[in-house]
Amino acid sequence: MMRFLLLLVGLVSQTAQAVTLDDLQMRFSQQPVLRADFSQQRSVSGMDQKLNxxxxxIISRSDGLWWQQQKPFPLSLLLTESKMVQTMAGQEPQVVTAQNNPQMFQFNSLLTALFHADHRALEQNFALDFHDRGQGNWTLELTPKTSPLNRLFKTITLDGQTFLNNIDINDMQGDSTKIRFxxxxxxxxxxxxxxxxxxxx
Known part of the structure; x- marks a missing residue:
């Protein structure tokens, strides 16, 4: 479930100059609210059919991230600085905090760093490979270097231009997830x- 949460969605401004990680971090901070639609496709080893x-x-800098899956079934996720709440129709919400699940809540700090494009925080957990691809296009590849991330993921690749457009996740089991915004x-x-x-x- 947490795979698709590594969703790092943010907004950057297009520029004719070379794009740097510092630029991204600054521009993320200038957008108080971002709304987007998404599609996700997961390929699982041993399965011919992809999961869509x-x-x-909605990402609010002051309030957190609200992720609403509509298909193939309704599911919502709220992520704030203090908790993660997952809700499915007909079920009680599942709440994760630093107190009741410290390891799971470690993802909260990771997602916050991704959301703010905080490369100094990301460098604590990942080797970063950033490329300015010209005309405002950029790619950031994250290779985990700390546990438990290095036991779960091979790479997480983000790319975008004016906005973050794609996240590609390759995990250690040979599965992959592609998220398009x-x-x-x-x-x-x-x-x-x-x-x-x-x-x-």
């Missing part, structure tokens, strides 16, 4: 009345 899912998400919106710059309840779980 889709939905939408589209229809990104940054207006309005604050959560709407309809969006605020998503962050109150």
């Amino acid at each position: 899912s889709s939905g939408n998400l 589209f229809n990104q919106r940054t207006e309005p710059k604050t959560l709407t009345d309809a969006e605020k309840p998503h962050f109150s779980s």
Whole structure:
């Protein structure tokens, strides 16, 4: 389940100059709210059929990340600085905190670092290989170097231009996950009345 949570979604501004990780971190911080749709495709070793899912998400710098899978079944995930809450229809929400599951909650710090493009924090867990591909395009490949991440993932690759557009995850079992983001919106710059309840779980 946590594989698809390594979702690092953020917003950067297109520039004609060479893009650096410091640029990304600065530009992430300038976007208070980002909304996007996503599609996800997972390939599992030994299975011919790929597993597909889709939905939408909201990232608020002050409130956290809300991930809403709509297909093939409804599932929502709320990630804040203090907790992770997963909710499926007809089931009680599952709440993870640093107190009740310290190892799982370690992903919270990781996702926060990814969300802010905080390369200094990422460098504690990953070897970073960043490439400016010209005309505002960029790629960042993360290779885990600490446990338990290096037992779970081979590489996590992000690429984008104006927005983060793709995340490709290759794990140690030979499985892969591809997440595509589209229809990104940054207006309005604050959560709407309809969006605020998503962050109150």
